[in-house]
Amino acid sequence: SSAVYAEVRRPCRVMILVNPHSGRGQALQLFTGHVQGMLTEAAVPYTLVITEHQNHARELVRKADLSQCDALVIMSGDGLLFEVINGLMEREDWQEAIQTPLGILPGGSGNALAASVHHYSHCGFMLCKGLVGSMDLVSIHLASRQRLFSFLSLAWGFVADVDIESEKYRHVGAIRFLMGTLVRLASLRVYQGRLAYLPVKEAPKLPKGSIKSNQPPSTPQHQSLCSSLPCRLIPNTSQNRNSRHNHNSTNSNHNTLTNSSNNAITTKRPETQSDGKTRAPEDSLLPGLDQPIPDSWTVVKEEDFVLVLAIYQSHLAEDLWTAPGAMADDGVIHLFYVKAGISRPALLRLFLAMEKGGHLACGCPHLVYEKVKALRLEPVSPQGMITVDGEMVEYGPVQAQIHPGLAKFICG
Ligand code: ADP
Ligand code: MG
Known part of the structure; x- marks a missing residue:
């Protein structure tokens, strides 16, 4: 939309976290061999972090200045993503922090999320390129x-x-x-x-012949680009991150975190405490x-x-x-x-x-x-x-x- 193009264009800044021991211990070679060149060619600024120990990524993400980072991408298995998510949720500003788009480059031996994403997006992958979808989290x-x-x-x-x-x-x-x-x-x-x-x-089945209710469905999504796919455009909700869209890229899928103004926010606002701080979702x-x-x-x-x-x-x-x-x-x-x-x-x-x-x-x-x-x-x-x-x-x-x-x- 014109609103998107009117915004200041700047490249999407990515923090890439690599666990060098994940999977067969090849994540770093996979990065230098397949990903690094692509990022350089597409002029995507990135910061590469090679984790040194367990919970390194979690601590780093807990303290990082996220205003300098438009996406967090892990190159590892599911364990490193678990660290990143928990690091984000442990922050005082978790509510905004957890809105940071997360990406996964399969590098581990688990990679269940990568498989899930791939399975559901393969038919509409091109269509959804550059999109950011919502993902449920479970509090344990x-x-x-x-x-x-x-x-x-x-x-x-x-x-x-x-x-x-x-x-x-x-x-x-x-x-x-x-x-x-x-x-x-x-x-x-x-x-x-x-x-x-x-x-x-x-939902109770409507009896035959009854008039369909015009109530919206109870799911939190109000609009979706392609309802059969998990990928839906979401707005950039944080005020301090301006535009996240493609800057002059022809086919890169790493700098197209598209902003959109016509879709609804999916996350419920948590209650605010008396000191103005928000607490993790109840x-x-x-x-x-x-x-x-x-x-x-x-x-x-x-x-x-x-x-x-x-x-x-x-x-x-x-x-x-x-x-x-x-x-x-x-x-x-x-x-x-x-x-x-x-x-x-x-x-x-x-x-x-x-x-x-x-x-x-x-x-x-x-x-x-x-x-x-x-x-x-x-x-x-x-x-x-x-x-x-x-x-x-x-x-x-x-x-x-x-x-x-x-x-x-x-x-x-
Ligand atoms: P894999 O798919 O190989 O299991 P994971 O990303 O799940 O890869 O990581 C496996 C474990 O290693 C996780 O518990 C993660 O927290 C931990 N980890 C992350 N970085 C390091 C590191 N540099 N050294 C040792 N363990 C790490
Ligand atoms: Mg694992």
Whole structure:
């Protein structure tokens, strides 16, 4: 639109964070070999940061002057993006900071987000080029009162064990998950715990012949460029960042964070405290971890599980299309659990079918899938592993709730 062109043009400044140890340890070579030249040619100013230790990126992002940075791009796996998101949410100005468009250049062995983005955007990729989409984040509470923000998954049981145990196979790349799965299958175990969730209310079906309501849909998006895709134009909400659009680029997808004036803001404003500061978004759906489950929640009868997996992207890994219907900003936690009693071959069949998203069609009576807004898991087994975005967290009771469209990511 003319409004966009009237703005001052300047290049998009990108901070690129590389974890040199991610995946097969090739992220840096991938950067210098494939990305650096492109950035230079397109005259995109960037700052390259090579992380030196775990949580380096998290600390850096927590303190960075974000007014100097139009996008944060990680070249690694999902673990580094987890660090960046939590670094942003730990800032006093989190509300603005989390609006910074995030990008991912696959460099790790996980890269579930990269797979999800790719899958849903391939047909409209060209159309959406340069767009920034919304992404749900899930707020997670641990027993020690620690709070984390997650963009991908919360796992317990089989999947969490594979996440962590397969770290030692990281040199083999993406098939490390398959190797980990086979090893875990051999020593399949049952995990005791209690699971409860707040289901998504499906809109009641209108009776035949009734007049359609002209109420807008309840999703926070008001307008979308292409409603079947996760990519939607969003406005640049921060006052101190002027234009973010293409400056004289012919085919680069790294400096086209287009600004648009005709679309709606998707993130709800949090309450303001008396001192004028905002606080991190409240988890209005969650009681205290020590409080009883609310009546509106569903308590799962079974207490013996093989796995519990909450996922909010379509892919758990490059070749694991876990939640075929999931969109990055659908405001839904896709909750899967597998009840104890499943045979090894049946479980293996599920994981093999997952490559093409066919596990729900396996007719497996042990697999349950629910769309939820919040959940609580209380492990009873004294030892075990819980992972958030593939990273191990404190073991114990945990609860989570979705925050629709809280983050922004570059999706084309
Ligand atoms: P991968 O896909 O290979 O698992 P990740 O991006 O998930 O790659 O990173 C794996 C782990 O390494 C994460 O826990 C991340 O926080 C951590 N990490 C990031 N930078 C470094 C570094 N420089 N040295 C060691 N660990 C790091
Ligand atoms: Mg990882």
